[in-house]
Amino acid sequence: MTTDTATDVFEAHRPVLLGVAYRMLGRLADAEDVVQEAWLRWSGADRSTVREPRGYLVRVTTRLAVDRLRHIKSRREAYVGPWLPEPYVTDFGDTVPDSAERAVLADSVSLAVLVVLESLSPLERAVFVLREAFGYPYAEIAAMLERGEPAVRRLAVRARGHVEERRPRYDVDPVRRRDLTERFLAAAAGGDLAALMELLAPDVRLVGDSGGKSKAPLRVLESSDKVARFLQGAARMGVPDFSHRFLEINGGPALLALSGGRPDSVFQIEVADGLIQSVYIIRNPDKLLALADLA
Template structure:
């Protein structure tokens, strides 16, 4: 009996992990929510559960909404910009609520990108839940309504508001993984070498650099705008690390695309996640909050 309970939960875990992370933007918080969902599932009267997937997604989503409301209150006092915690996506199966292909798979990947998660931060918890369940995982409106204990009409209104909001702020998204990787490699090489011209060649003129250190490490607290300013900042700090043998550099897949990680004495020190579109880098996300990087120590090896 215990084996059956575990097998059913593990069958649906990829979807639960995916929903929780897209709702919360933090790996540790998502893991906590899914663990709590497991505890409730293992203690539930499963004879009354007609459809395990629906039950588990419902529990996970409600727990994530509660956790998100708490997190949003804490972020009001966050030092500097807040960015989502990097997710090693090559370890996460592309499981969905229903079979996905083509444009659906693109949306599934895009919905976990740093740029999209930043946009989702501006939604209310209910809007975010509807958007994630509907747009990323394709759940029917009726099922979402049951999950949120709202009418289907209310859920459709939430979905419409969320879609309009995201459409207004939605980052452009490059679907060619080889181009993404090439630009990431060129970006890292130019930054390490202090090559301003090389950096400008891969950056959009209006590029933005957003940094998240939570005040726990050195990083710009304000957004840096424009290719000239971003390239000069990176060219000034990049060679300093390159000259120190304690620093290392590697590429890995994070949040659905290639990213660059700088390590110090083998430990993650900085992650650069890039928003690529139109053949150039539109945004640079610099994550240096040590609490968000510790889980990446073995990533990319």
């Protein structure tokens, strides 16, 4: 296999590798570092012995992600305020033509699911991602992780049960979420308390991620009254030279707020029974760097 061919093969699989690494780590910079390390392993390997490049590359990427996840756990524990994954622009395009497969991929990368995955062990998370998001058979996952298949099945059962127990049930209809997002924006930007109260579920939760580097709640806000009043207060403070655009973030519609043409915040809501159940606000500037080119 020539160097050019090796590069072409790796680039063909890069989206899958990045998808695995991001679901494992929740941060694009970490995921990209892992994929780069996988490239170094691939470029230096004896590729004549590799029968299935995709399987080989996913195996290498997964192992590297497991190792990195073990090392960054302490960084997460020291994080200031609530932690949310870094916004990930998702547009599967023609690479995922089947709507059911697209729905599975979108759900596996949603903010709600990734937050739940944070509570899994690195091995449980790897098994869950490979099985639930990418559909790998247990035997292949066992080979990738160098574990026995019975052990991998036990990990899968534990991880799936944990996720199912903690994962909120939301309406994933993108049209409805987009409509409520637009109405939410209008009400929040105008500081319209009554309109906000009509959109918010009584037990709505607002999670703001600033990492202590921007203004955002340092704890989760719960109840429609607290969330609406916080948003009303934020509207009064305003954002200089405010503009916005809609993007597909983590498998669903989201709002990118800009200040002076630079990313300021990402807003995303989760909906059930026609009301907003969760509001996510990501304001940590380190997590918005990848969105600068989209502004």
